[in-house]
Amino acid sequence: MNHKSLLGTAVAAALIFGAQAASACAISAWSTATGLTAADTGEPTAGFKRYSGRCSLKVTDAATPRFVTDTTPNNEASYRVRFYYFTGNISGATADIFQARSTGSANIIRVTHDGNQLNFSTTSGTPVNITVADNKYYVIELAWAAAAGTGSLTGTVTGNSGTGAAPLQAGSIAINNLNNAADSITEARIGLIAGAPTVTAPVFFDEFDSRRTQNPGRLCRGDAASPANNVVNVFDAVAIINDASGNPAQLSLLQPDVNDDGVVSVFDAVGAVTIAGSAFATCN
Amino acid sequence: MKKIIFLVALACASTVSAKEQLLVSSGAAKSQSAIAIDVMSSGAAVAVQVTGQVEAKYAGVVAFGCGKGAPKTHQVSCAVTKEGRVTMIAFSGSNEFLPTGVVSLGTISVPSAANFKVTEFLASDRNAQPIEVSVVDDAQK
Numbered sequence: 001m002n003h004k005s006l007l008g009t010a011v012a013a014a015l016i017f018g019a020q021a022a023s024a025c026a027i028s029a030w031s032t033a034t035g036l037t038a039a040d041t042g043e044p045t046a047g048f049k050r051y052s053g054r055c056s057l058k059v060t061d062a063a064t065p066r067f068v069t070d071t072t073p074n075n076e077a078s079y080r081v082r083f084y085y086f087t088g089n090i091s092g093a094t095a096d097i098f099q100a101r102s103t104g105s106a107n108i109i110r111v112t113h114d115g116n117q118l119n120f121s122t123t124s125g126t127p128v129n130i131t132v133a134d135n136k137y138y139v140i141e142l143a144w145a146a147a148a149g150t151g152s153l154t155g156t157v158t159g160n161s162g163t164g165a166a167p168l169q170a171g172s173i174a175i176n177n178l179n180n181a182a183d184s185i186t187e188a189r190i191g192l193i194a195g196a197p198t199v200t201a202p203v204f205f206d207e208f209d210s211r212r213t214q215n216p217g218r219l220c221r222g223d224a225a226s227p228a229n230n231v232v233n234v235f236d237a238v239a240i241i242n243d244a245s246g247n248p249a250q251l252s253l254l255q256p257d258v259n260d261d262g263v264v265s266v267f268d269a270v271g272a273v274t275i276a277g278s279a280f281a282t283c284n
Numbered sequence: 285m286k287k288i289i290f291l292v293a294l295a296c297a298s299t300v301s302a303k304e305q306l307l308v309s310s311g312a313a314k315s316q317s318a319i320a321i322d323v324m325s326s327g328a329a330v331a332v333q334v335t336g337q338v339e340a341k342y343a344g345v346v347a348f349g350c351g352k353g354a355p356k357t358h359q360v361s362c363a364v365t366k367e368g369r370v371t372m373i374a375f376s377g378s379n380e381f382l383p384t385g386v387v388s389l390g391t392i393s394v395p396s397a398a399n400f401k402v403t404e405f406l407a408s409d410r411n412a413q414p415i416e417v418s419v420v421d422d423a424q425k
Binding site for chain 1: 330331332362364367369371373376377378379407408409410411413
């Protein structure tokens, strides 16, 4: 079904115009944008912190709502989503960073960030808090289903993994046995959607992927050399070092940020070498 | 003049068909094997990876002389998983080329019974693309 990516347009443009072209990042894959434009997307050479590919979406303040919306879900009773979130440095208030909503504009899935914790909630059940660090990438994976007594919202938050071989799970969500058969999802939003925290360092979003029945899964951490092969080896270390050089022509189109700090450096190459020598060298 | 042209032609040919050669040589002392891992470098690779396998029950006793004799431009990382997968990776933080000639990556010490075998040898050029490789495994002769 619905499979949205922030980067689809950008990657296609890069292939057409070549790596030396000006940033081709875009948000045109989204149905609508509120308080954001293509100028809020960009490449690492312009200071954008991306997890994968060349582009990411930056939100620098919450003075007004700033988010993108996907309206392709069609009264879904099952919804799986994955996105990468760079936590930046926010404080003073709680911001909604993800909403999956019904036709009546009710939040069916809601994810908020208060600067210290992510909070996950749905229309019933006990919300779950997961502590996250500032200025780190985390991948948020959620699976929601509506049913009479067996509905659920489950998921994981993984990131800030450093250069160790194993990805670090910050926490998991398991809100089960929900009586939510009447709920359905018709749109999803990401950004700083509601709330007005102070944004000392911007937050970034990358690699949004939503589906009806299958979990999108995580991208292969450290698989940086093209073409993607879901294996981390010496070629990825070399590609990461090239990316770290800052030469736009040598940016990785895959996942060079091994340590999830939003910056690609030799430390990420060392991390890739560590992964290559571990049981995590092959991604599932 | 003909000699000069011939030499130029040879130089071009060696650039096109750059091949990194892995040299695996073992010496046994009692029940222990000391395996030297070297690369005959053409000067075209910036990083190499050697992957090997030992029987899993010996994974805990694999010992490395990691990076012993390696060029200062490169660091060598050595690891073994509990499943017995052994890796040695030599890379440069600035993607410097490995020097031409024999480059030592280090040594691996394992019990002879661990049955160490090289399963893969990879060499990368500066663009993270594979270079043609070959393996001369003295331990398997």
